[in-house]
Structure formats: structure tokens, C-alpha cells
Amino acid sequence: MVYFGASPAIVILExxxxxxxxxxxxxxxxxxxxxxxxxxxxxQSEVNDVHDLKQTRARGEAFLKAKKACILRVPSxxxxxxxxxxxxxxxPDASKIQAYDHRDFTxxxxxxx
Numbered sequence: 001m002v003y004f005g006a007s008p009a010i011v012i013l014e015x016x017x018x019x020x021x022x023x024x025x026x027x028x029x030x031x032x033x034x035x036x037x038x039x040x041x042x043x044q045s046e047v048n049d050v051h052d053l054k055q056t057r058a059r060g061e062a063f064l065k066a067k068k069a070c071i072l073r074v075p076s077x078x079x080x081x082x083x084x085x086x087x088x089x090x091x092p093d094a095s096k097i098q099a100y101d102h103r104d105f106t107x108x109x110x111x112x113x
Contacts, residue, residue, distance in 0.1 A: 001060060004033060006073070006083040012107070013078050021112040030105035035097035039085075040069035051077070060086060067091050 005011035008030060015024075042059065049055060063072045063086065070093040072086040087094060 001064065002087040002089060004085040004087065005076075006085055008032075010076055010079060010082040010084065012111075013082075014076065014084065016107070016111060017078055021107075024107060024112075026106070028105040028107075029102050031099050031102035033097050033099050035070075035093070037070035037091075037093045037096050038068070039071045039073050042072060042074040064088050064090060070094055070097070 005014055011030065040063065060072070063069070067088065067090060070088055070091040072088070073083050074086065076082040076084050087097060
């Protein structure tokens with residue numbers, strides 16, 4: 001699986017939530033991707049406890065095996081109104097996802113202190 005954020009803001013928040021700020025790389029790149037591919041949504045009602053890794057992993061594995069959609073769109077735990085995207089690299093349309101823009105990125109020090 002390959003993880004993306006649906007917006008630059010959620011990508012930044014997710015990165016901060018999952019790594020200790022002193023361990024952040026200094027050569028980060030923020031990229032945008034696009035592709036005309038199928039999307040499957042996970043509704044919040046589908047997952048009883050988003051913190052239950054066994055349950056969420058099972059949902060992700062079922063998505064990978066089914067190959068019905070190229071992208072699984074899931075609500076962010078940090079900001080449920082925002083979405084994270086999971087790319088199924090085994091889906092036939094996965095190669096349609098292409099980077100179309102990128103830039104160097106550094107975190108504003110106010111976010112790290």
C-alpha cells in the first residue's frame with residue numbers, strides 16, 4: 001500500500017503526528033499526484049474503532065485483495081473531515097497515478113516547538 005493525503009495540509013499534520021520532530025528529514029519534498037482512477041470510500045460507520053489496528057488492517061487487506069478500486073479514501077483520525085488515500089499498487093490502474101508537481105518543503109519552526 002502507498003499512502004497519500006487528499007490535501008497538503010493533512011499530509012503535513014499526518015507527518016507531524018507520526019514522527020518525532022527532531023527526526024524529520026531536512027530534504028522533504030511535497031508532491032501532487034493525479035490520475036483518473038476508481039475510488040472506494042471507507043465510511044466512519046464501517047470501522048467501529050479507528051484505533052483498532054487489527055480491524056483497520058483487515059479492512060485494508062480486504063481492499064487490496066478485492067482490487068475493485070485503485071484508491072481507498074479513509075477519514076483522517078486527526079481531522080475526520082479530511083481524508084487520507086491508500087493506493088493499491090496491485091490494481092491495474094495504479095500506473096495512471098502520476099506526479100505532476102513537486103517542491104522542496106520545510107516545516108515552519110512554529111509547528112515543531
